[in-house]
Structure formats: C-alpha cells, structure tokens
Amino acid sequence: MAKSNITTLITSVALMISVAACGPSLTISNVDYSQPIESVLSPDADNVVTDQRYAISFSVAPILEEEDVTSADPIRLIRNNNGYYFVTAAGFSNVYVFEVGEGELDLKRIINLTDDSLGQPAFNQRGDHIEVIDLATGDSYRVNEEGRMGG
Amino acid sequence: MTKTFSTLIALILITASYTTVEAQQSDYEIQQEFRAEYHQITEWIDNAVSSEDLDEVSDRIDALEAEYGEHTDIINSAIYPDTYSSRLNDLRSRFSAAQQNVATIEELNERVEELEEELEEFRQQLATMDERAEDLQREIRDSQANERRLSGLVQQYRENLEERDQFVAGFLDDLLRRYETVDSETAAELREAAEQLDESPVDLIKTILGEYVNYANQATDLAAEDYLAMKAQHVYFSEFWDSMGERLTEIFDADAPVQSRQEVDDLLSNWNSAIDNRIWGAINDSFAQNNIDLDNFSSADAFYNALQSYVSSATERSEEQNREEDLEEYRNFSQYWNNTVKANWGETLFTGNILTYEQVSDIDQQLGGWNVAAVPTSNLMLILFIVALAVIIGLVIALVRKGKE
Numbered sequence: 001m002a003k004s005n006i007t008t009l010i011t012s013v014a015l016m017i018s019v020a021a022c023g024p025s026l027t028i029s030n031v032d033y034s035q036p037i038e039s040v041l042s043p044d045a046d047n048v049v050t051d052q053r054y055a056i057s058f059s060v061a062p063i064l065e066e067e068d069v070t071s072a073d074p075i076r077l078i079r080n081n082n083g084y085y086f087v088t089a090a091g092f093s094n095v096y097v098f099e100v101g102e103g104e105l106d107l108k109r110i111i112n113l114t115d116d117s118l119g120q121p122a123f124n125q126r127g128d129h130i131e132v133i134d135l136a137t138g139d140s141y142r143v144n145e146e147g148r149m150g151g
Numbered sequence: 152m153t154k155t156f157s158t159l160i161a162l163i164l165i166t167a168s169y170t171t172v173e174a175q176q177s178d179y180e181i182q183q184e185f186r187a188e189y190h191q192i193t194e195w196i197d198n199a200v201s202s203e204d205l206d207e208v209s210d211r212i213d214a215l216e217a218e219y220g221e222h223t224d225i226i227n228s229a230i231y232p233d234t235y236s237s238r239l240n241d242l243r244s245r246f247s248a249a250q251q252n253v254a255t256i257e258e259l260n261e262r263v264e265e266l267e268e269e270l271e272e273f274r275q276q277l278a279t280m281d282e283r284a285e286d287l288q289r290e291i292r293d294s295q296a297n298e299r300r301l302s303g304l305v306q307q308y309r310e311n312l313e314e315r316d317q318f319v320a321g322f323l324d325d326l327l328r329r330y331e332t333v334d335s336e337t338a339a340e341l342r343e344a345a346e347q348l349d350e351s352p353v354d355l356i357k358t359i360l361g362e363y364v365n366y367a368n369q370a371t372d373l374a375a376e377d378y379l380a381m382k383a384q385h386v387y388f389s390e391f392w393d394s395m396g397e398r399l400t401e402i403f404d405a406d407a408p409v410q411s412r413q414e415v416d417d418l419l420s421n422w423n424s425a426i427d428n429r430i431w432g433a434i435n436d437s438f439a440q441n442n443i444d445l446d447n448f449s450s451a452d453a454f455y456n457a458l459q460s461y462v463s464s465a466t467e468r469s470e471e472q473n474r475e476e477d478l479e480e481y482r483n484f485s486q487y488w489n490n491t492v493k494a495n496w497g498e499t500l501f502t503g504n505i506l507t508y509e510q511v512s513d514i515d516q517q518l519g520g521w522n523v524a525a526v527p528t529s530n531l532m533l534i535l536f537i538v539a540l541a542v543i544i545g546l547v548i549a550l551v552r553k554g555k556e
Contacts, residue, residue: 036228038179122177133175140175
C-alpha cells in the first residue's frame, strides 16, 4: 500500500514537471533599459511627476517624506541599463534607486552622496554606470543599483 | 622660490578645477542648450531683413556645429526622431531660403528708395513750377494796365503750363512703363514695399490733379488754345487712369483701392468741369474777336452744331444775295478756320475730344459749297445774249426793209 502511494506520488510529480515544461517559457537576455538623457520633471499639485516621453508616472511624496522636505522641483529621473530608476533633486542628500514592480517602484537602495544636500544635481547616462554631478559644487559621483562606485 | 611654488600650485589647482568643471556637464543641459540655440537661430533667420543680419546668422550656425558636434549622440537621443544632422540641414536650408528673401527685400528696398527719390524730385520740380505759375498769375493781375508787359507775362504763363503738362505726361509715361506689365508676384512684392512709402505715386497723382483743378479754376487771361491744351491733357490723364488706375491702387493703396480710385475719379471729374466752365466761352470769344458770331454753346456737340449752323446760314445767304459782303464773310471764316482753328489748335481739338476728324472734314466740305455760293455770278453772258439778240433783230429789220424796196 505504502509502495503504491509512493509510486503514485512520483508519477504525479513527474506529470506536473512535464506539464510545466510544456508551458510558455521565453527569456530575452541582454536587454538595455538605459535612458540616454535624464528626465527633468516638475511635480504637480499632488506631487506626481509624469514623463511623457518614457511613459512613466508616479508620486514623489514618499521620497520627499524620506528626505524630510515638503517639495522639490524639478525631480531628476534616469533609468540605467539594468532597468533601475534613479531619482534625486536639488535639496536631496541621496539618490534613490528603485526597481520596477507590478504597478509599483520598490526601493532598492538609498545612496548617500553628501552630508550636505545636493545643490544642482544632474544625471548622465554612462553605460555601465550613472554619473551624478552637482553643477553647483562641481562634485561628481559614479553610481549603479548597488551603490556608489569607486568609494 | 616660495612665490614661484605658490604660483605653480595655483596654476595646477586652476587647471584641475577647470578640467573637473569641463568634465561635469549635464547631458540634459547640453541638449537643452542645443535646442535653445537652434530655436534662437531659426528666429534670427525668420527675422533677418538684411545681409548683415544673415552674415551673423551664418556665423552662429557654424559655431553651433562646432560646439555641439561632439555631442551628436546625446542630441540625437534627445530630439528623436529628429537628428543633429537633420536640424543642421534644416538650419542651412532655412538660411538659404532667407538669403533669397533678404535679396528680394533688399532689391525692393532699393526700388522703394529709388521711387522715393524720384517722387521727391518730381514733387520739388512740380512745386517750383506751381510757384512760378502763382508768381506769374500775381504779376498778370498787377500788370493789367501795361498791355505789352501783360502780353509777355501771359506768354510766360502759357509756357509754364505747357512745360508742366509735358512734365506730368513724362511722369505718367514712366508709371505706365514700370507698372503696366508687372506680374502678380512682383505686384505683391511691390505692395509690401509700398507700405514703406510716405507718399505713393497714387498720392502724387491726386496732388497733381488737385493742382490741375486749381489751375483751371483760377487761371485768368488764358485763350482758347490754352484751355484746349488743358482738355487734351485731361483726356490723356483720364485714359492713363482708365488703363492703370486699378493696378496702381491695388499696389499702392492696397488697403482701400476702391475708395482711392473713387477719389481720383472725382478729381478728374472736377477738373473736367473746371475746364468746361471756361473753354466754351473762350472758344466763342476767340471766334467773335475775328468777327465770327457763333450761336452759344457749352459742349463739344453744341460747338460743332454752332459751326455747322453758321456755315449753313452763311451759304444760304450767299446763294440768295450773292453780295460782295458775303464773299468777304466767307474769306474771313475760311481764313480763321484754316489758319487758326485747324493750324494752331490742330491736334488738341482731336485729342481733347472737341471735334472729330469727320466733323472737321464735314465743315471743310460745307465751306466748299459756301465758296461756290459766295463768288458773285458774272453778267457777261446776259449782255452778250442781249447784244446778239439786238444784232439779230437789227438784221431781220434790215432784211425786211430791203425786201419792200
């Protein structure tokens, strides 16, 4: 009896694996999500920014709350080749890295660049990393989704 | 040594900071600046009105190309589906079109300046003539007592009017030559250029006509031939206006061409009325001064009827009376008709629409009939007849007597 049950179980598992193997499964690799030029966006009254060109819209309110500021304008947004979004603004101390979820942006990392706030930040797409520059101070940083590169 | 070292450190720091700043450019700013400069250059091109403006624009396009050539990829990404090359080509093509436009504008400006200068010169010459005419009029009024001087002044006045007529005719001919055959494109360009004129040729035509009306109303001591010359000038002017008025007003008074044409038409009508008020009386006086009393007339047709009536009545009278006085009257009229009316007034009669060639020819034919009727008939034949009859009777009586014997 026990042997029969084990046999039935193994058969069922094998059948399920076979069915799963026969289902739709296709993976495209080496996708480049990089956005060549950063988007410079003004939040509306509800702190929602909308990028018409790259078709994304989200609220920056949670970020403002995290930065402990009431407003920021404009918001700088860029996406790197791995598909992570980088967000910052003048007055922020950090760069926020988000990954795309289903109808949401999930915070991947907060990259602290300076103890003071950024004066006039801008993102440049540099292929394997994102360059963050502060035009007000002349400081420059290299970042990716894992954090600040090169110290 | 310390100073040299400090300078070196400062130089290194400056160079390093420059390099850092140079490296730290925002791609976003670069493409934004490119867009801004591109739009500014297109505005310059659109607003360029002189070659100097375009020279500056050409330099700016070259500078744009030199400045942003290294950022082609960034700009291509930013302005997709446009490209850096297509934008530059667009600028060059706009620039080329603007060069042609500016060339046209400059050519038109030259034409406007030329026209302005010509009009100004014309205005000045006309003003000088008008001033001279006014002086002569005043002198004529002041010299009524001195007949010899008066005659000289009137002669000068006539010459002044004639010179003015020729001058105006030259101006009208010039307008005719310039604008008679302009195509619609040139007309549109001229219309645009004419907006820059302080006073257009149409304005000047109105001024000229206004002066003609004054001349006709105020002139004194003028003879029939002077008014005939005015009439001929009026006809010439009217024909010019009929053929060119619409075109000129469409070009030079594009805002209200109909109203402008009506103003000129009214002035022409006023001028004609002013001439008519004087011309018929002057012609009648001229005939009367030569002992030819025509019926009163106040139009060209009535003048012709008066001539016909005079010749016809005189012919009938000559046929009936056949006196020496009739022959004398014929000779007087014929001489005045041929030597003054036809010889001196000549073409102005026809060009001024006073008499037609047919009407003059008709009067000439009637004069032939009058001539025949006016020559006194000879009595020689009657005398010869009576003598012959007397001789025959004498002979018959002689023969009868001889037979009886």
